[in-house]
Amino acid sequence: MTRVSYFAAGVACMALLAGTAGAQAAAKCITGAHKAPYTLGWANIYSVPTWMKQTTDTISQEVDALKQQGLVSKLMITDAQGNxxxxxxxxxxMIDAKVDAILIDAxxxxxxxxxxxxxxxxxIAVIxxxxxxDTDDLTxxxxTDQGEWGKEAAEWMVNQLGGKxxxxxxxxxxxxSVSDDRRKGAEPVLKAHPDIKILAETNTEYNVAPAQEAMTNLLFNNPEIDGVLSLGxxxxxxxxLAMDKQGRALVPTTGENYRQFLELWKKKGLKGWATMQPNWLGALAAYTAVEALQGKDVPAYVKVPLPIIDDNNLATxxxxxxxxxxxxYIYSPYDQAMFAKLLTQK
Incomplete structure (x- = not known):
């Protein structure tokens, strides 16, 4: 497991500001006898995308650490294949199997x-x-704040284009939800700058091939573009890749910590900005479940600060x-000490 470095500073700041992050959950849902070592269930919506595979890896690694601490005995993993x-x-x-906690990516x-x-x-503890x-009937x-994700990406784009x-x-x-919320976060910024014209908009899977195909089609219909507000x-x-294949000049592009995007950003020398949905959110969910099962208070909402990637730390x-x-996805380092700080939120 990797260790905290530059990201720790952001977490420390978040801990100090945590009073706005959510009400204390006081281990909501947890009743009856729960004794360590616990059985955890990981209800995955789909396992094929690499992001989800990496997320499952962080959960498994965290569970291995918790097993060594005598806190977990078993991890049950399912794959809904997108259904x-x-x-x-x-x-x-999992309920019928009487697991102690269930981790859910909905x-x-x-x-x-x-x-x-x-x-x-x-x-049962539900994380x-x-x-x-959209229910709070869970632990x-x-x-991260997906609305803030979209807002910051849109603000960067507006600044890059000088508002036009x-x-x-x-x-x-x-x-x-992550897709819809990012777009909702960007909307007020775009509305506040009417000289930023949206030529076209698309929804695709979080995969390169369909995104390249969609962009290729959009480029044929839009010979002049000044920026790509990508929310993934x-x-x-x-x-x-679509712009490059058509010989189009690369324009300011927002994105995420996807390895190929970061490598293209560096190789092509484009103007870029990115944040991330850290894969270790899954590991943090497992840690949170075990803390709650031990009778410790956990926040109803554990807000993780958005790490920002720009030219200053791209090389890192x-x-x-x-x-x-x-x-x-090249995600930021993490460990249990960082998780403990995040759970100090009130």
Missing amino acids: ANTQIQQIQS GSATALNRVIADACAKG NFDSLV AKVN GKIIVMNGPAGI GALSAGAI YIARTKDFPTDG
């Missing part, structure tokens, strides 16, 4: 609410991270590429 109804059934199976903001309420009513549900939610220009907006899948890293890589991320898959 919310399947995810509901798998969560129900395939729907609403469809899981009933089964989550059932888990809560039966005394929802990344893609969130805790763990996430033609842009293409690239979103992730419609109906997924693989989308950014696809956009750059590029230097760590060997530790990450070619089609993966």
